[in-house]
Amino acid sequence: MIYVGGVRFPDENNSSSSQGSSLLLDVMSHPEIILASDSFKNLEERNISFVERDSESSQKDRYVYIFQREYAVVNPAFVDFVGTDESTTCVGLVIRNRRSGFTSIAHMDSPKVVDLGINQMLSLLLEDDVDAELDVHMVGGYEDVDIKNGDYTEPEGHSFPLCCKLVETLQKRRENFHIKTMFILGHNTKLDAQANTCPIFNGCLVNTSTGSVSPASFNRTSRCPDEIVRRVRVSASFEDSSWNGKLIDTYDTKTDRFIIAPCRWTMRLIRIVWQLNQLPDEEILTNCSTSPSAEGPDFIDNERRIWDYLLKYPEWSKTFPRRQPRVFERTVNGQWSKC
Known part of the structure; x- marks a missing residue:
């Protein structure tokens, strides 16, 4: 069930039940959501970068x-901030x-992972509190096609179908989801x-x-640990049937460790x-991105680093000897160290 401004949406007294694209557009046009989007737009983007620190600090x-396609559930006793970009x-x-x-966070990249992905996100979040009130925020998914006119029954592009699926799935579930931020589609689009x-x-x-949720960007120092291997797993997951419809689990909530399962x-x-x-670079954008004109300046470099790794280690067992996960623990200076 979805709530906006503390009120069930659609109104419980309203006999008509919005579905799919209609539900999404109705929620996005709610005054509370518009106000929240305007406030979010005016926030300063936080740029997260880690500097090297000595072992005593x-x-x-x-x-x-x-x-992308990962999720994590974090305990505020162990983690101060969690994010994605x-x-x-x-x-x-x-x-x-x-x-x-x-707090559970996921980087959703397809409608196909929404149903099982939300199950994964909620598994620990509701472990001892099945009737909890849940705050929801969505950031991303711009207007990659014109959705202002035309037939919404078969929306095109990538962002709109994903956003439709997210809202529709939350609406159909029994849990109480309070939509706080929907900085998506038209709210998150510029020229x-x-x-x-x-x-x-x-x-x-x-x-x-x-x-509180704020806009943020990360750089290579803060997209850690095990950046390249985790990026490789996203590519490899499309060939692994055991990950069909699922998000990729990387972080262990109870031990505050990253456990990169073998793939x-x-x-x-x-x-x-x-x-x-x-x-050439321009063809990489065309072939490898769902949004060639909107990618960040390091997109091509990141793709080539993934490919260089795979070409250097074509046998997956070199990365995961004896089929064991790659485990990282948090150090005293806040960095991550491979066990």
Whole structure:
């Protein structure tokens, strides 16, 4: 069930039940959501970058970062901030238990992962509190096609179908979801210098103590730990049937560790990667992005780093010896260390 401004949406006295695109557009046009979007738009984007610290110093804040198709549930006793970025047609979904402060965040990239993905997100969030009131925030998913006119029954593009699925799934579930932020689609769209639509913000950061959400971007130092291997797993997951419809689990809530479960990549993927690596930059954007005109400046470099890793280690067992996960613990200075 969805609530907006503390009131069930649609109104319980309203006999008509909105579904799909109609429900999404109705929620987005609610005065509370418009006001929240305007406020979010005026926030200053936080740029998260970690600096090297000596072993005797301590980093004040403890972060967890998630990549595309990953999710994490964090305990505010262990984690001060959790976030994600690099969203264009993807959506950063945040669900927070008001009572415990436990916060679940996912980087949703397809309608196909929404149903099982939300199940995963809620598994620990409601473990001892099945009737909790849950605050929800969505950031990302700009207007990659014109959705103002035409037939909404079969929406095109990537952002709109994903946002429809997210809202419809939350509405159908028994839990109480209080929509606080929907900085998506038209609320999160601007024009670049070439008059292409693109996102205003690509990421978000959650303060786990207060539940406040702000726009954020991360750089290579803060997208950690195990950046490249985690990026590789996203590519490999499309060939692994065990991950069909699921988000990728990387962070262990109870121990405050990253546990990168082993994954396999095939020689078919290696051949595809070799071919892609021969392409010029503009063709990489066209072939590898759902939003070629809206990607960040490091998109191509990140793709090539993934491919270089796969070409260097074509056998997945070199990355995961004896099929064991890669485990990282938080150090005294706030960084991550491989166990």
